[in-house]
Amino acid sequence: RKRHDVLIVGGGAAGQSVAGSLLQRQPDLDIAIIEPRSEHYYQPGWTLVGGGVFERRETVRQMGKVMPDSVKWYHAAASGFRPEQQQVLLEDGEQIGYRILVVAPGLTLDWDAIPGLRESLGRNGVTSNYLFDLAPYTWELVQSTRKGRALFTQPPMPIKCAGAPQKAMYLSCDHWMRQGVLKDIEVEFCTAGAALFGVADYVPALMKYVEKYGINLNYQNNLIQVDGQAKTALFKVTDAEGNSQEVEKPFDMLHVCPPQRSPKLISESPLADAAGWIELNPETLQHSRFGDIFGLGDAGNTPNAKTAAAVRKQAPVVAENILLALKGEAPRAIYDGYGSCPLTVERGKIVLAEFGYGGKLQPSFPLWLVDGKEPSRFAWLLKEKMLPWIYWNAMLKGHEWMAGPEILNHRPADHEATQACDFGD
Template identity: 65%
Template sequence: MSTSKHLNTMTYDVVIVGGGAAGLATIASLLKRQPDLSIALVEPSKHHYYQPGWTLVGGGVFEQRSTCKEMADLIPKSVSWFENAAVSFSPHQNSVFLTDDIKLNYRSLVVATGLKLDWSAIAGLEGNLGQNGITSNYQPGMAPYTWELVKKLERGSAIFTQPPMPIKCAGAPQKAMYLACDHWLRDKRLQNINVEFCSAGAALFGVADYLPALMSYVEKYNITLNLQTNLIGIDVDAKKATFKKTNADSSTEIIEKSFDMLHVTPAQVAPDVIRQSPLADAAGWVDIYPDTMQHKVYANIFSLGDCANSPNSKTAAAVRKQAPVVAENLISMLNNKKLRSVYDGYGSCPLTVERGKIVLAEFIYGGKIDPSFPKWLIDGTKPSSLSWFLKEKMLPPLYWYAMLKGHEWMANPIHRDDLPTDRHAKPSCNFDAN
């Protein structure tokens, strides 16, 4: 940002960059605790999406319109909304620069930009998504095309892909596959369709406790499982996908697979504005302490959600637990008090293994399972119709009317003094990294 330009400068207690789940939930949790805070939200989009619903849109359960609301309807009236994009961060000046020559000064900054879908990492994909049998539930508005392809495919080859970690909702690529297979099985077409799951990871799912249930569905649907097999290119005219496969001896080979339907999960990286800023770690993510969500260098900066480098699953369920922690710690920081609230790495992945049943994966740092319900009610390691009811009927209103409104049901922050000793250990791995 050139200093020679005349900048429109404003100052706030808190500036929040990003109006996705993480940004809006943090605003709600902050105002719940201190309603008189002056808060600015930086978010150029006019729409807000309930992204966990896109799997069900792609499976013919939800309508796309049910997953979208107007951004203006979700932002509290006391919050100043800047419909601009952040272009640079100046943490030494406590400033954020936006498009249209706007400069926002802050006492505290919350970075919640989400991540970037890197479609360009797959040769031949750009310009062909949403046609020729190529789809992705990760692309806004694309899930209805996924369902269209599922309904129309009578026979042939269907390939579902997963790139290297990190990605948001690590189970989503296989959720799409299971729902498609369930539809084809019920419609007595599955025997005519060759289904393959090509994952860059070395395991189907990163938390071993859930593998038996998932593998039982791989067998039920007769899915060919290709691990350490990463999509690198697409020949649209020939309808062939190119993969780089890593063998057991670490050697690699290039293989081609024909497809009639291809569900692509793109590589995912931090947004450019983060990667090019002083806030980023070597990989480009916002560099924070994984327990307090506070930046490792700049004490008045916090980050949560998909753009942060805490080694947790990048899911809305994680954000639901992170936002109250950020809110409490940020207010403590503003008042020169010790940061007491900690995030234990909780994440959840409701794996839609068939229409009407879900394997409810819940875990914390280190890949330790951490169920929200007693085992007699929901055993998360087994497919459950009650878990499906939770996903289909309960979680959407919980998202819109609780999480984004500051009602922290089952999300009260853990305080360090109350944390069991087995959770004091620093997280040492990203358990989503297969």
């Protein structure tokens, strides 16, 4: 029977970072990761692939090269959880046991929720930076579009990297402006939401770019159907009174951010909350009902921005709390909801949104270096030159960049209900 001290479901940004953080703290820990993919992606790089700054190959590495040597890799997908038996099921029926489970399978891009979309992707001017295979097609389209109408869509929340749909738009507009063709292209941002960005402090800086590029903002415009051959997109448009109607728009280029949901692995499991995401204590990242289960990353229900930046702060918190749990102690490391969204407003400048729970601003740098509410050259250098290196060489390997997690010397007061786990063996 296979059983590990720590079993991690998902070897993406979150799963690998937790393994790295654990091994930095306890190199001989028995850790296994369940991960079906042979490649590991640096998804934040896809915006820059779509903007013609990065090559696609710079955003992928072999999973085997990312996986730490001492970690046992189950090259398969998890298919179910048996929390009472401390077991995870694999697709082939194999059962893997654990003392502590970390659940980090990311989220599901729901391409099929929009009829006509899947068969249009990659042709007929329909693209998305949300796929490794398609981000280069975004850049191809940007270069070949010289007139007509370009639509950029954003589905209902939650989505990963909520700024990514508009990042694609600003970088496209920047290119068109430099080429002198922007005046011949009608650019529209069609968002299912009611605001340009969820944290109001960043909106003025973004609005300046919306005006500079002459973008039409369409709120409460939810993409519901695509006809690639006819080059039309159908939107459900809701007005202030809540009345909806369907509006068809022709396009020459369509950049789609797909609807996103919790993976069925989670939503159909005992680990889910009512909305289908992993039910976690927002501070300790311990499961609300199972003391020997932790979760983080895009699949968690914590109300932070779903970003790799959030994972960078969550992983050491989970690692600390796992080591405490293995000793039978209650979690004491605290995550404050940090997440970050570097909004690429033009080639060479970024509005660096950094905020925690409740939209509280959490700047990492002093104001003289970066004012997150203004476009910044330093923030662009950070995104283009530094963050990819930090991701591969620090975050995934468990080296903390800047500060480590906050660790209370007592249990968090408002979580008295969270129990230390009792491992009978």
